[in-house]
Amino acid sequence: MTTSFVTTNDLQAKREKYVPRGVSNGNINIASHATGSTVTDMDGREWIDFAGAIGTLNVGHTHPKVTEAVKNQADKFLHPGFNVMMYEGYINLAEKLCSVTPGSFDKQAILFNSGAEAIENVVKIARRYTGRQAVVSFTRGFHGRTNLTMGMTSKVKPYKFGFGPFAPETYQAPFPYMYHKPDNISEEQYIDQKMEAFKDFFLSTVAPEMVSCVVMEPVQGEGGFIIPPKKFVQFVSDFCKQHGILFVADEIQTGIGRTGKLFAIDHFDVVPDLMTVSKSLAAGLPLSAVVGRKEILNTAGPGELGGTFAGNPVACAAALTVFDIMEEEKLLERSEEIGQKMEAALKELAEKHDYVGDIRRLGSMVAVELVTDHSSKQPNKAKTSEIVKYANEHGLLLLSAGLKGNVIRFLAPLVITDEELSKGFEILEKAFA
Numbered sequence: 001m002t003t004s005f006v007t008t009n010d011l012q013a014k015r016e017k018y019v020p021r022g023v024s025n026g027n028i029n030i031a032s033h034a035t036g037s038t039v040t041d042m043d044g045r046e047w048i049d050f051a052g053a054i055g056t057l058n059v060g061h062t063h064p065k066v067t068e069a070v071k072n073q074a075d076k077f078l079h080p081g082f083n084v085m086m087y088e089g090y091i092n093l094a095e096k097l098c099s100v101t102p103g104s105f106d107k108q109a110i111l112f113n114s115g116a117e118a119i120e121n122v123v124k125i126a127r128r129y130t131g132r133q134a135v136v137s138f139t140r141g142f143h144g145r146t147n148l149t150m151g152m153t154s155k156v157k158p159y160k161f162g163f164g165p166f167a168p169e170t171y172q173a174p175f176p177y178m179y180h181k182p183d184n185i186s187e188e189q190y191i192d193q194k195m196e197a198f199k200d201f202f203l204s205t206v207a208p209e210m211v212s213c214v215v216m217e218p219v220q221g222e223g224g225f226i227i228p229p230k231k232f233v234q235f236v237s238d239f240c241k242q243h244g245i246l247f248v249a250d251e252i253q254t255g256i257g258r259t260g261k262l263f264a265i266d267h268f269d270v271v272p273d274l275m276t277v278s279k280s281l282a283a284g285l286p287l288s289a290v291v292g293r294k295e296i297l298n299t300a301g302p303g304e305l306g307g308t309f310a311g312n313p314v315a316c317a318a319a320l321t322v323f324d325i326m327e328e329e330k331l332l333e334r335s336e337e338i339g340q341k342m343e344a345a346l347k348e349l350a351e352k353h354d355y356v357g358d359i360r361r362l363g364s365m366v367a368v369e370l371v372t373d374h375s376s377k378q379p380n381k382a383k384t385s386e387i388v389k390y391a392n393e394h395g396l397l398l399l400s401a402g403l404k405g406n407v408i409r410f411l412a413p414l415v416i417t418d419e420e421l422s423k424g425f426e427i428l429e430k431a432f433a
Contacts (some may be wrong), residue, residue, distance in 0.1 A: 008042050024158075026051070026399060027392040034061035037416035039397065048424040051397040052411040055221070055253045058280035058335075059325045060415035066283045066321050073317035082111075082311050083303075089316030096323055097291045100262055103271045106294040111287065111311030115252035115278035116144025118288035119215065121305060122276050123148060125290065126213035126246045129299045134210040136201075136245075138175035140223030140403050143215065143250060152215065155222065155403055169210075173201045175220065176228050179358040179369060180377060187229075195235045208243035213274070218264035221253035224402030225367035225409050227360055233268040246273040246296065252288070253365075256280040257326055257414055260336040260363025267362060283322050287315035331414040338364040338421070342410055345425045349432050355380050356432075366410040367401065379406035387431045396427040 011030050029041040037060055039047040052058065059066065073089065082090050090111060098107035112118050123135050137143060137152040144150070145159060151166035153159055160166070174197045181190040202208050214236060220226040240247040249272035254264035258280065265272055274292030281287050286309075290297070326332065339361045346368050350356035357371035357380075370380040370387075384406045391398040401409040412424070 011042075026388070027397055036060045037413045037420045045395065047395050047397050048420050048427065049397045049416075050391075050410050050412045050424050050428075051399045052280075052413050053284060054279070054399065055258065055411040056279040056284050057413045058256050058258060058331065059283050059322050060413035061284075063283060063321075063325060063415070065325055066318050069317040069321040070285070070314055073314045076313075078314060079309065079312055081308065083306055083308075087313050087316075089313045089320065090311040093289075093311075093316045093319050096320060097277070097289055100323065101275055101291045102263065102266055103293070107292060108294045108297040109289050109291040110297060110305055111289050111316070112307060113286045113288060113309055113312075114144075115276065115288055116146045116149045117307070117310075118252065118276040118278055118290050119143045119149050119152070119250065120146055122215070122248055122274050122290045123213065124305065125274065125297060125300060126248065128304075129296045130212040130244065130246065132210055132212040134169045134171060134206050134212060136171050136173050136206065136211055136214045138216060138220070139172050140175060140177070140220050140226060141172065141215075141217055141250075142220070142222030143217075153222075171201075171206045173198055173205075173214070175223075175226070176232050177226055178229065179360070191229045191231050194232055198232075198236060198239070202239075202243075208239075208245060211243070211245045213246040213248050214240050215248040215250055217250045217252075217254065218268060219254050219259065219362050219365055221409075222401055224369065224407035225360060225362075225365055227362050230268050233265075233270055237270045237272070240273075248272055248274045248276065248292075250276050252276055252278045253411075254362075256322065257331050257335050258363060258365050258411070260332055260339065262326070262332065264362060264365075281322065282315040282318040285312075285315040285318045287312065287319055329415065335363040335414050338412060338414065338416060339366055341418075341421055342366040342412075345428070349429065353432055355383050364410070364412065364414065367407050369402065369407045371406070379404035381405040384408060387428075390431040391427055394427055394430065396424055396431070398428075398431075 008030050032040050032042045037049045039049055094109040097109040112121060140154045143152040148167040150160050151170035174194060176194040237247050249265040251263050255277045261267060276290055278288035343361055346359045355370050358369040360367055370384045372378040372380050384400050388398050388400050399409050401407045
């Protein structure tokens with residue numbers, strides 16, 4: 001009797017035949033198993049993970065405690081449907097989210113499946129509470145691939161091109177980009193200009209009385225890891241308070257320790273009315289949440305919010321374990337350590353390569369922007385693509401970002417070892433060379 005086996009080439013051919021090309025693949029190898037920050041493919045080759053499944057694996061691949069919690073829950077039941085019959089995991093996770101998110105007021109939390117779903121529902125909730133229709137996000141922001149969230153997202157290609165028309169009453173306000181401020185003004189003047197532009201936006205584009213919520217990524221993710229000045233974030237929050245607009249922090253990519261704090265908004269001394277969380281919340285399982293002021297979340301009536309698979313008990317079990325791991329393994333402190341090591345490695349590369357422009361980070365949310373030259377700061381998309389391609393062909397999972405595709409972003413799991421980091425840096429150095 002002969003034993004048949006499937007090869008990498010077989011699966012790559014099947015992928016071409018059966019999976020639409022609209023799904024992108026940064027790496028075309030086939031994962032076999034993974035642990036921590038290392039993925040092993042079907043052919044036995046190891047890949048250091050600096051991508052973290054686009055930021056969903058802050059506690060790493062197959063953390064043993066998460067795996068155990070998932071198996072234990074799967075043995076009990078997979079999904080009775082919270083709308084049909086409640087279960088402990090959903091309720092306990094809602095309690096946990098209310099306790100760890102910023103704000104001393106009474107809170108509630110509602111669970112969904114994906115980041116885009118959380119954004120869709122935070123808008124529903126804000127509209128219902130305020131009685132207003134308009135939604136404001138920011139230039140270079142990314143909030144999802146559903147119709148409403150595409151309208152809130154900046155980047156046209158590949159996310160929006162040919163997919164309209166989009167949901168009405170979505171507007172994008174200006175957002176500061178410190179690396180690209182004009183040379184002839186100070187940082188303080190630039191920030192003041194952006195705050196003034198934000199105020200003017202509500203004169204020229206949409207009236208404050210029409211706006212239900214302003215949705216802000218505390219650090220813009222897909223936009224290129226753009227970190228706004230604290231003064232600007234506080235100004236936006238105060239403006240919202242003055243005009244009865246709900247301030248929403250989109251913590252889908254920045255949350256669960258990525259920036260060295262549990263949530264990035266904590267760096268800015270701002271307490272949002274509502275917050276969206278997903279990605280690393282459940283260690284790679286699909287789960288998201290909207291958390292915030294009880295009086296806002298409690299406005300909608302029974303049956304007006306939810307979803308068939310929302311708050312799946314297996315994902316809830318994973319999420320509750322994630323919070324335990326974050327505390328037990330001191331991953332907030334580790335996030336800052338990782339960020340420092342990455343920043344130091346990138347600064348060494350900057351000394352060798354004049355196309356390295358800006359290096360920026362908040363915790364381990366690290367990015368390097370590549371330019372053609374330091375005076376013009378023109379985007380160097382070609383070099384970015386070359387580096388990412390080389391990395392993904394030589395043992396390092398790596399992602400690009402930015403409106404102009406010239407930013408390399410780093411989202412390594414917070415459990416990454418120093419040895420894995422060193423291996424990753426060695427490949428990165430060769431990629432840059």
